Every structure is written in C-alpha cells, then in structure tokens.
Amino acid sequence: MAKKLIPLLNRVLIEKVVAPSKTAGGILLPESTGKLNSGKVIAVGSGSRGKDGNTIPVSVKEGDHVLLPEYGGTEVKLAEKEYHLYRDDDILGILQD
Numbered sequence: 001m002a003k004k005l006i007p008l009l010n011r012v013l014i015e016k017v018v019a020p021s022k023t024a025g026g027i028l029l030p031e032s033t034g035k036l037n038s039g040k041v042i043a044v045g046s047g048s049r050g051k052d053g054n055t056i057p058v059s060v061k062e063g064d065h066v067l068l069p070e071y072g073g074t075e076v077k078l079a080e081k082e083y084h085l086y087r088d089d090d091i092l093g094i095l096q097d
Helices: none
Strands: 011-016 038-044 065-067 074-078 081-087 093-095
Antiparallel strands (some): 011 038, 038 065, 065 093, 074 081
C-alpha cells in the first residue's frame, strides 16, 4: 500500500477537518450541526496545461484551509488515514483567520 500520493496536473489532496462533537462547555452537538465542508491542503499537483501549452498553476498551496463543495472529490486511503482528491476548479475558496 502506498504511503504518499503526489497529485497530477490540477488535482489537490485534502484532509477534511473533523468538526468537534462537544463544545468547550461540555455540550454535545448533534451530527447535523457538526458537518463542515472544509479541509487542509496536504499536496498539490503542478497545474494544468493551457491551450498555448503553458502551465496554469494551482490556486492553493500546501497548508491552506479551504472550503469544499458538499459533494464531489475522490476518497483515498493512505496509511490508515482518509483523504479526498479534488480538482483545483472544484475548491470553493480559501478560509483565512
């Protein structure tokens, strides 16, 4: 089994953020409120090729926290961890603090 995945072209490997199931005060949250469609970028591809042959770079970089669509992506398991592979175009935005 592979231990590392390097995305090709304009694909991005993302580890989804798991929402907390309990607040700081100890209140348990139901599953429906804990669903966040965000994740951390683990690896990025080199970018896609334009019509003129030049490389179009990926718009996110490793370590970015991004907003993801509710559906989509390809589920990938590496070293007992679950990741998702998205195209750069599918990522909705970069989350900043």
